Amino acid sequence: MTIDALKQAALQPGPTNPFAVSYLQLCQLSYQAPATIPTLVAQLPTLNAGGSWQCGWGPAQTADQANLAFVANYFYGPGLPVFTAVVIRGTDVNIDNGLGILEQIWEDLDVTNQVPLPWSAPSGVLVAQGTLDGLENIQGLRSGGQSLLEYVAGYVGDPKNNTPVLVVTGHSLGACLSTVVAPWLKGTLAQQGLTGPIVPATFAGPTAGNTAFAQYFSDTFPYFLRYFNTLDIAPKAWSDLWGVETVYDPYGLTTPDLVEVALIGFEAAMLYYEVGYAQPPTNNASLPGTFQGGGTWYEEAALQHHTATYMTLLGGQSVIVAPPRPALRPKDGRAKLRAQLGSARRLVDVSRQIDRGAA
Template sequence: MASTFNSAQVAVTLSAVSYLGQFDTNSKRFTEMNQALANTVGNGWSIVWGPATQGEDLVYVASNGAGQYAVVVRGTLFDRIEDVIQDKSVGEQVSLPFLSSGAMVSLGVQEVMTNIQAMVSSVPGSGSGTLLSFLQALTGSPSLLVTGHSLGGQMASVVAMWLQGTLTNVSSVLPITFAAPTAGNPAFAASFDSTFNAAGAMRYYNTLDVVPCLWTVEGLTSIDSDYAGGPQAGPVVKGAVKWALDTLQSNDLTYTQPSASTSLKGQLYSTGWILPFEQEVNDQHRALYYMFLLGIPVPTIHQLDSKWAPPSQVAPRAVG
C-alpha cells in the first residue's frame, strides 16, 4: 500500500499496531503486525526485531528499508482507569544510570525499563538478541524514531533518553508519543527538553483523554470535570484520584510533562450524565482514535479494527 503519512501518522500507526495479537505468541504477532503495517502505513515498513516481551511489556523495531528505524513500545492493556490511577509505583521516584543528575522517574518506569533492557527477540525471520545489541549493530548511520501510545508513550520518552546516550551509530533519535502519562520529575522533563526539543520531539494528547493527565497535580485535579455534558467520574474514580494526590503530597513528589506538546480536540462519544465514565475514558484513549484525530482515514483504521468508529459515526449513547 502506498503511503503519504507524515511522521506523526507513521508513529501513531506503528503504536496502534503494537496492540495486535494480544493473546498470540510473538511469532504469530510478527505475522499479524507485519500484515497490518503493509495495509496501513505501507512504504516498506516491516518488523526487523521482535516483537519481544518481558512480563506484560512488549517492544518491536520496524524499518522502512531506507535508513529509518522505529522502536515501538506497547502501552499497558487496561479496562479500568481507577486501576491505572492507583498504580502505587508512582509513590516513589528513582534515578537511572543514563539520566543526568537530579533527573528521576517513577519506580514503575524503572521496573518497565528493566524489562525492556532484558528482552530478547527470538522470532524466526526477525532480528535476534537484545534490543540494544540489535540497534548497536545497525550500519549506515540510520535515523531512529522512538514511539508509543499510553504507558508505551511514557516509556518511549525514557527509552529515547537511554538510546540517545548509548548509541553512537545512529544519526538521530526522535521521540514522538501519544496519550502519555508523565514519566518523571521536573529535572527529567528539563533534560528531555534540552536533549530533544530542537530535533522536533512531540507529545500528542487528546484534550478529552484522562490518561495524559497523570501524574501532574493539575492533571489529576482536572479529571473530575473532564467530560462537561457527558458522563462523570464516580466515587471509585474520585477515590483513586484522591489517593494519587495524597500520595504525591505525602511523599513530596512532583511530576512534569515535557514542554513540546500538541493537543488534539476530541469529541464526546457519550452524552448525558448516567452512562459509565470508564467507557468514555477508554473510547477517548484508544490509539485508533488518535489515528483518526491525526487525520488518518477511517478505512485505513479499519485495517486494524473493522468495528471501530469515531464519535460522529456512532449512535449517541444518551440516556432518557
Template sequence: MASATPAAPTNKAASSLAWIAYTDSDFGYVVAADFSDGLGHIGAAANGPWTLVWGPAFNDGIVSYAARGQDGTLAVAFRGTNPAFVTGVWTNFVADANTSLVTWQFPQSLKAKITAGTNAALALAIASTDPNSGQTLLQYLCESLTANPTHVLVTGHSLGGALANVAALWLYDQLPRYNVTATIYPMTFAAPTISDQTFQTAFNTAFPGYSPMVNTNDVVPMAWNNITGIQKSFTGPTNAGQTYPTLLDYDWALYYVLETLWLAQGDYYPLGAADTFTVDPVPVNAQSYPSWPEEVVLMHSMQDVYYYNVWGVSAPPLNHATTLIAAGMMPQASDETTLVMLPTRRGGARPPSPGHAPA
C-alpha cells in the same frame, strides 16, 4: 530499496507502528509472523511497508519490537497497557501511583528522576532479547546502525509512550558510548507524565522538536501533573438535563485517594510541547451516558481517537487483538462493543470501528 537519505519520521509512520504494537494482545505471548503481517500492510504514506528486524520481545508483559521502513529508517515501538477489561488502563495508573520517583540511570550523574514503575519497565525492555538471535535491542541497534547509519523512530501509545520517551533518552546516552551515531525521534501518543524537572530539561534539550500527541479530554496524559484535570474530567456539556460523569460522581474515595497521592508525590513535569486536539464526549443516547471509567477508555483509544486524528479513519484490525474485557470485570462484553462504535466526537459521522480497540 532504501533511499540514500531517509526522511524524518512522520506521525503517520509513528501511529501505525504504535498501533501494530498491540498485535497479539489476546495472548500472554507474541508471534513474529503476526507482527510481520501487520507491518507489511502499512502503506507508502507511512513509509511502508515495514519489515520486522528485531523481536517482537515479550518480557513480563513488556512488548517491544524494531522494524525497518522502506527508506531504511529504523523504528522501535512499545506496547501500552494491555487492557483485557474496560477499566484496565485506569487500574494500571492507580497501581503505578503507589511508586515513587527514583534516580535515572542514563547517566546517574544527571541526577534526574522518573517513576519507579517506568524505571522497572525500561529495565525489562533493556533486558529483552530477540527470540531467534538472542540479541538485546541495544546490541541489534549498535550492529545495524554501524553498518547502515539512519534515523531511529521511537514510539508508543499510553504507557508505551512513556516507555518510548525514557527509551529514547536511554539510547541517546548509550549509542554514543559504542561509537554509534543516530538521530533519534521520540513520537508518542497519550503518554503520561513520569519524570521530574531535571529529566524534563535533559529530554527537551536532547529532543527539542518533541511534540507528543494529546487529546485534551484524555485523562492519561494528565497523570501525574494534572490531578485536578483528572478529577474534574468529562464535565458537560449537558443533554436532556443530565451531565457527563465525573470521577467524584463515580468513585468519591478514588477522587480523594488521588488527591492524597498527588500531595505525597514529588512534582512531575511534562515533556515537550504537546500537539493537542479535542475529542468531545457524547452520550450513548439522550438518557444514557458512559460511566467515568468507560469514558476514560473511549477518550484514550489508540484505534478510534489517536490513529483517527492522524489518518481520519480508525486503525485497521490487528492479528489476535480482539479481547478487551476480562470475565467478571464488566457485565457484558457487548457494552464495550456499543461504546467503541459510537459516532465520532470530532464533528461529523464516521463508520463504526471494524473491531475492538486496545486502549
C-alpha cells in the same frame, strides 16, 4: 520525495511531522497477537512508491507478558533504510498471565517513589520507580539471540544502512516508557560512537518523571513528538489529576465516586511523599477532542484513549477495528447508581476496551 527528503521530514517536530500516522499505526499493531505482528507490519501503508515495511527484531515480550516491544524498519527501496522504529506496547490486560497484569499495573501506578535515572543526568532528574521497572524489562528482552540494544546498535551502526533515523514510539504506558527508553538508547549508542538523530514519538502518554526530568528530556530531543487528545484522561496523569476529575464536567458527565476517591488518594500520597510530575514543555501537539456521549464516564474515557480515536484526530487510517460508540441507554436510577459507584467488573471491562489494541 527522495530518501534524504524522507529522512529530513522525519525530523520535523510536533504536528508538522508527516509520519505521525505511521508511528501510531505501529503502536496499534503492538497490541495484536505477537505472532501476527511481523505480517501486519509488512502490510502497513507505504510512505513512497516502492517503499516497504519489515519487522526487523521481535516482537519480544517478558516471560510474564507484561512488556512487549518490536522494531520496524522502513525502506525507501530495496536495501535503502529510511528509519527504524522501536515500538513499545502499552498496558494490555488481555494477556494470559495474571502476574503480568499485576506487573503492568505496578508500572502504571507506582508513582509515589521517584528515583534517579541509572545513567548520568542533570542533578534533580527523577522518574517513577514503576517506569524504571518497565525500562529494565525492555532492556532484558531478546529476540533472535539479540537484545534490543544489540539489534539497534548493529542496524544503525551498519555503514550500508547510511544512518537511518531512529524512532522510539508508544501509546499510553508505551508512550511513558518511550521517554526513558529513548534517552537510554541515545546515551548507550553514543558510547559506541553512534550519534545519529533519535525521534521519540508518543501518543496518550502519562508522565514519567518530575519537572527536571521533563526539561532534561526536552533538551535532549529537539525532534520529540508528543500527541495528546484534550479529552483523554491518561495524559493528565500524573501532573494534572484535577483535570481528570473535571474533564467531562462541561458535558454533564460527572466523575464516578470511585474515581474521585482514587484520585484524592493519589493526590494525598504524592503530597505526603513530596513528589510531582510534569509533561515535557516543548513539541506538544494538542489534538482537540470531540465528546462522544451516550455512555458512562468509563466508556467515554475508554473511547477518548483509544488509538482509533487518536487516528481520527490525526486524520489517518486505523489498521485495527475501531470500537463502537456506546449505545444510548435509559438513565434510570439503577443505571445512574452504577455509573456513579462503578464496579470491579466495569473497571476490568473498560480496561480491556482501553488496552486491547488501544492503550
